Structure formats: structure tokens, C-alpha cells
Amino acid sequence: MNDGLILLVEDNPDDVTLTLRALKRNNIQNEVKVASDGEEALAYLLPAVGHSITPALVLLDVNLPKLGGLDVLRRLRDDERTATLPVVVLTTSNEERDIVESYRLGANSYVRKPVVFGDFVEAARVLGLYWLLVNQAPPRVDG
């Protein structure tokens, strides 16, 4: 039980650093676990053996090595344990098909990472405020 845990699925270490920095600049103190590809993310969330982590929020990139972000999302939604898990797609692309496909697969939100760091910080602030404080999460399903 990790109350307020954030799982950041991101393969680019620069982006990991920047995201962590942006969260920190907003005084979001929640624990952040980083998975650097899709398989690792699934290993955390839907492990074949052992306990899974149950984050309050998943920040999911689309372009990932091995297993892509949208495939991860599909697997999560197919599994009862993670079907209602809040997942925000946080990515560089603003391609329409990515946005449409994300929502179709059950993303809770789609946020494009701004190029300008100041904007990124602002986006992180809004995300943290909304998903960690404002939003009422569904009850957890323990597998």
C-alpha cells in the first residue's frame, strides 16, 4: 500500500529528470517510481509472481522501447486489477491518432509535454493538483 505513489513510465532519462524536477518545483512530494519501458511497467503493475504496486497515478509515455505505451494501456485495461487505474498519457506527440487511440483504450487524460520548461512545470502542477488532490479515485481492487 503506497498511498499517493506515482508510476512514471518514461524511457528518456532527460525527460525523467525534467518530470521529477517539475513535480518537485510544485512541491509534489509523492513517491515516484520510474519504469523505463513497457515491460517494466507491467512488471510493476501486473507481475506474474509477487505483489503488484498500486500507484495513485500512472504517467505513461507513448513511445517506449519493447512494449509501447498504448499496448501497456490496453493490457492494463484488459486486466480487472488495473481496469480502473487512473492513467494519464504524457507524451511529446500531438498526433490525432495517438490522442484518439489513447482515449479509446481508456486513458483518463492526454497531456502533451510542452517544449518550454516553464510550461512543463505548470502542466505538472495542474496534473498533480487534479489527480492527487481534486480527483476522487475509484476503490482499489486487490489482486
Add this chain to the structure above:
Amino acid sequence: MAKHLTIDRDEAGVGPQSTRAAAPVGVVAGQLAEAPVGTHRATPASPAGRPLDAAPPAGVGWPAPADRHVLAVLRSLSIVAGGLVVAIAAVVLVGGWWLGHPAAAAGGLPAHTGLMRPVAAVCLVLLGISALALGVRPASWIDRLGIACAVAGLAICTVPLVGYLAGVDLRFDQLLFRQAVLAALPGPHPGRLTVDGVVCCALLGVGQLAMRLPGGWSGLGKAAVLAGGSVASIDAYGAIYAGAVGGQRTAAGELPLVTAVALTVLTLGTLAARPATGLTRVLTGGSVGASIGRRMLVVALTVPVVLGTLPILARYAGLYGNRFGVGVLITGNVVAFAAMSVVIANAAARLESAGARAQQAARDGHALLTALIDNTSAVIYMRDLGGHYMLANREYERLFGLRREDLLGRTDHDLFPAEMAAAFRENDLAAVARGYPVQMEEVAPGDDGEHNYVTVKFPVLDEAGQAYAVCGISTDITDRTRAEAEVHRLNADLERRVRERTAELEASTKELDAFAYSVSHDLRAPLRSLDGFSQMLLDDYGGQLDEDGQDCLHRLQANTVRMGQIIDDLLNLSRATRVELKRNPVDLSELARSVLAELRQAEPDRTVAVDIAEHLTTTGDQHLLRLVLVNLFGNAWKFSARADPATVHFELFRDDGEERVFAVRDNGAGFNMEYAAKLFEPFQRLHSRGEFDGSGLGLAIVARILRRHGGRIWAEGAPGEGAAFYFTVTAPAEDRG
């Protein structure tokens, strides 16, 4: 050719005897006799009416068919002559021998010219009826009566003939008649027929019977009749001459004058009865020769008689004696024959030249037709119904390397592959079966492979309407068919290439899509790091950097932002091409207000007077049209930054029913119209970056989106006086939202 000859014979079928040799001659003459006389008059068949130099009628063979008019006249003559002879004989029998008037027995002539024997009179009645029947109608009851009469007459004269040959008087001919009358006759056997009479009657009887037989018998019969007539004629003139020189009696065995004259008339009548056969045939035709012959015959029958009679008459009258008479006779005959020679020679010469002219005309006609078929580019040929060549033209010879002489009589099976020859033959027969020209396509070998022909085939008909040959006229259409094939090939090739290109295009669109997708993901991430870490540097180590160092970092960040903008615009530009258009009704006014709201939010300090007309609706892709307005309003907003007060208008500029033209105007920096065309090209900028920032892609994106919708865009402006952008969304007259 054999077929052709047969038909020629049929054409000449009007002529008797020359054609249906097997049929009785009488039948043919009968057919002619049945034709109404009026028809004869209607046809210009009068031999005298035809000029000598006129070309002979087509299809006339030799001998010429009998002229119907002439035939009718001659047959009437035979009937008249037969009737006359019967009448004379009847007068002799009834008046002379029954009632006892010697003058009647002499036929009205002086009694010293001799009395006709009663048996001779009976014989003449019978032969006269036979001659009359001969001229009326063959194979009828009259004809049968005529035959019976001829046989009876022959039988009657056979008895005294046998008597003469045996040297005894059978006295048969004296049975029926009164002895008193017979006593008036000279000689020991007063009623007995003379030798000449027996011979003459026998020849005439035999001749009349033979004339009813077909073929050569008929000719022989006429010869017999002529021989008998000659005997009678000799006796007649002999009697006249004897009378002239003073002799009172006929010589022993000679005919009495009345009998001689009657037999002569009977001979002429008999010969006229069947004029279209035997000796007289040549005289009955409608040809010029027959016409001349007939005139000559008249001369031959009259001139010697007249010339021979003249001295006799002169002697009777005591005008001149024998010496002068013989001179006149000989000289007259000489003159008459000489005149006939001249006339015949003249006629023959004219005929000959007419014939030559006709031949020349035929040759000219033939040469003309040959020139015609030999100078055409079409292939012309004619084959008989058995498929044998009858004719071919020069083009045929050239194409197939054959001379027409070698072609005659051969068939296509001798010349072409079996399958081809069979096809030709089938087409030939099809044209014959149809009976009219049939068009078809045929294939024949050529120098460079098979050639295609469009062929018209038609049956060639004789006068009776029967086909005896097939003519074909073939035109080479190989070039056309090859061109058509080439067009087909090129079309197929073109279609294939279009498919290939389309596939290539689709592939490259996919590639572009994949490229844009990866750009969208991967190109922006480094920029974000650049900006982010620059900011971290400023945040964490800003204190250790002097003003220049901090400025460098700020420039780095500014360029990062700019690069991000360019990437976004490039993606939009490619998106304008890539994405599928979704056409829906779009309210441009509403879109414009939302775009403007964003602009105001981004720069809340700007004061811009914006006027957006209501209900500017159209049909199009909402997403892309929003991009259009974002760029147009973005430009208007940006370039009017130095105007005070800045104004932006969005309105319907024109709606002429064909198309709706929208306009976005501002009172900003404007542009030089010289560069108006460059406005819509990618990366073309009319202002320095120091003045107005931008990627140089915005208007290119706008133009591309509008073009994809079927619309267009153009601009008007002047430096410092603002700009106006006019655009249409849909193609003219397209359904509007």
C-alpha cells in the same frame, strides 16, 4: 466456265432448234405461234427498222433467233397458199370434172394449156390441207388431219408411180370420173397422172411429212419439197413458153399449166409453213443478214420471172422477137445479179465495220473495267460456285505473288492454308446464300505476318437471276487493326503504370505519415531537454553566470521555442496533406471566435478591435478549417501589432451563387503586391524576424488545406496599409453548408 456456257445457251433460248435439240421442232414453233401478235408490234423487232450500223443486241448468237413478226407473216402466207391450192383443186374437181366445164378443169386458163387430172386435183386438195395444217398449229387435231391428208395424197400418187415403174396402167385414177370428160384429154390414158405430176406430188407429200419430224429430217423434207416445186416450176414456165412460141399442147409427161402453177404455189406455201427450221431458218431471223436475205429472196423470186415472162408477153403482143427477148433476159439477169452483189457487198461491209466498232467498243469497255479493278488499292477477285478463280486484279497478283493466268481454275485450297481457305469458302457460300452483298472481316497471309481485311462479297447473277459466281472486294485494314491493338496495349500499359504509381504514392504517403509521426515524437523531446536543462542551469547556477552567460542561455531557450514552433508547423503542413478530409457543416464565425479567444488569452495586453460577421457557414473539415483560421487570425493579430487602433475583420466578401468568398482583413503592416505570389510558398517570409516572428509556414498550410477542400486563396495589400486575405472553401457551385 462450264456453268457460264450453259447460261449463254439459255439466254439464246428464244431461237428454235439451236437449243432444245431433243424436243420436237414443232413444239418450239408452236410456242412461238402462241405469242400474241400485239407483242410483236410492241417490240422494235422490225428488221427494216434497225439501222445497219447499230450494235447487235447483247446475247445474240448465231443463227439469230427467228423474228416473230416475220414468222407470223410467213405462216399466214403458208395458210393462204394452202387455201388457194385447195380452192383451185376444188374448182377443177367440182366445176371441171363433176359439172363438165373444161375451162374449169383448166383452172380458168385456156383449155389448150392442159386440164388438171381429177386424181391430181384430189392429191392437191389433200396436200393443200396438209400445208395449211402445217402453218396453223403443230400437234393439234388440224395437224393430225394434215398428216392424214399428206399420207393419203402420198398414197394416191404412189399408185400411178408404181404403174409407171411397172409399165402398166392401173386405171385407178379413172374410176371416179366421167368417161366423157376424160375423153377430152389427150393420150392413151387420158385420166392418168403425168410422170411429172406423180414425182412432184410424191416429193411434196414426203417432204411435208418429213418437215414434221425433228432435226435433220425437217431439212431433208424441205429439200424434197423444193425439188418437187422445181419440177412444177419448170413445167409451168415451159408451158408458158410453149404457148408463147405457138405450141398448143403440153409435151408428154409434162404437167398441165394449172397443175404446175398450183404445185408451185403449194411448194412456196409449204416452205413458208415452218420457216424457222432447215433451209429457210437463216432468213427468218431479226438480224440484218436475215433482212437482206429476205429482200434478196424477193428479188430472186420476181426478177427472173418478170424478165423471163417479158419476152413471152412481147411475142404475144408482137413487139419484138426471140433475138431481142433473149438479150433482154440475159442482160436483165446480169444487171439484177450485179445489183444484188453490190447491195450484199455494201451491206456486208457496213455490217463488218459495225462489228469492228462493236468489238472495239467491247475491247474499250473491257480495258476500262480492267483499268478500274487494276488501279484500285482493294483486292478484287471472282470465283465460280465451285470456288475456282475466274478473275483477279493486279493488287491480288502483287499481294500473293501470282499471275492471274496461273490463278484461273484454281481454288483457295491450292493457294492458302487449309483453315484459311475453308474460311474464305464459307464466306463465299454465305454471300451466295444471302443473295446480296455481305461485309465481313477476313485474315490472309502477308509479307509481315497475317493481314486483316474488311471484305464485301456478293453473288454475281446471270440474266435469270441465278448466281454463277462470287465477287469479293477486300480492303487491307491491318494498319488500323494494328493501331487499335497498339492503343489497347498502351491503355493497358497506362493503367498498369497508374496502378503502380498509385501504389507508390500510397507507399510514399504512408512513409511520410510514419516520418511525420516519428518527427512529432522524437524531434521535440531533445528540444524539451535543451530548454529544460537551460532553465535548470539558470535556476541552480544563475548566480555564478554573468549577464552575458545568462543571455546565452536565454537565446538558447528562445531558439528552442522557435524550433518547437517550426516543427509544429511542419507537422501541420504535412497533416494538411495526409489526413483524411471529413466534410461537415462548419460555422466559421464560431470557429473564429474561439481562435480569437485563444489569441486574447495568449496576449491579454493587446487591444485589437475584431469584427466577426455572423453565420459564415461552409462545408469542410472542422479540424483543418480551424487551422486555417488560426493561421489567418494569427497573422492578422501579429502584423497589426504596431497599428493603433488595430482592427481585424472577418466577413463574407462575395456570394454570387457560384461561390462564397470569405475575407480576413487587418490594418497592419501589409505587404508589397509584387511578392503576393510568394506568400503561400513554404518558408517564404516578407518580413525580417526582427520585425515579425514566424516559421514562414502558416500561409502555406492555409493554402494547402483550402486547396484540398477544392477552394483557393489570394491576397491583396500594400506596405503599411494592411492586408486582406480572400478565400473560398469549396469548389464553385459545390453544395454549401
